[in-house]
Amino acid sequence: MESGSLSADVEQRILAAARKEFEAKGYSGARMQAIADEAEISKASLHYYFRSKDGIFQKIFEEAFSEYVAIIGKLTVETPDWENQVREFTSVLFDFIRCGRILFLVREINRDPELITKTLEKKKKSEQVAYFERLQATGKITNTDPRLLFIFLNSLCSFPVINRVMFQKALRLSQKEYDQLMSDYAKSVCDFFIQAIRKQDK
Secondary structure, three states: OOHHHHHHHHHHHHHHHHHHHHHHHHHHHOOHHHHHHHHOOOHHHHHHHOOOHHHHHHHHHHHHHHHHHHHHHHHOOOOOOHHHHHHHHHHHHHHHHHOOHHHHHHHHHHHOOHHHHHHHHOOOOOHHHHHHHHHHHOOOEOOOOHHHHHHHHHHHHHHHHHOHHHHHHHOOOOHHHHHHHHHOHHHHHHHHHHHHHEOOOO
16 A cells, blocks of 8 residues: 555544544543544554644534535525425434534534634624525515524524433433434424414415
8 A cells, every 4th residue: 555545544544533532522521542542543643643632623623614514505595495495404404413513513612612703704694694584585484583593493403412312311212212203303393494484475
């Protein structure tokens, strides 16, 4: 195997190990030795690829945040069938949330808001809020504050994942039963959300 291929393979193993460590323990709890052990390399080799904990954390955080931003961006381009667009967006968003990366982002942004301050400062207004404003302007949805609509949709998708253990216990469900309940959750959220905001013909 060529050294370039070997280096790329090792780096991917490191990133996979770091993602697992940071997502499970957060920045404060993550350890470089644990990342090296998971990647099956020495700690010295880990520092060869990433000189510091901050450096590898930044890489993992930016990857996760970029993925989230790309998903959110799907709700900014107008299409004739806005309802189907909201359904597709919600399905993709919920899949992303269920994989666990949203918990990592929420925890780290609350720990250090500066992680996303520069990114958000570049935009005068949330593109998703503007999207709902345009739907309102064309008379397709109700005049509910568009900022709340964005919060509602994200919250409906996030809460059952963030509070999985509480809901699972309260509903007396096994892990398998709860997973089954969540399998059609995105569709149910869309049905509820669209029905709530759709402008009804008088």
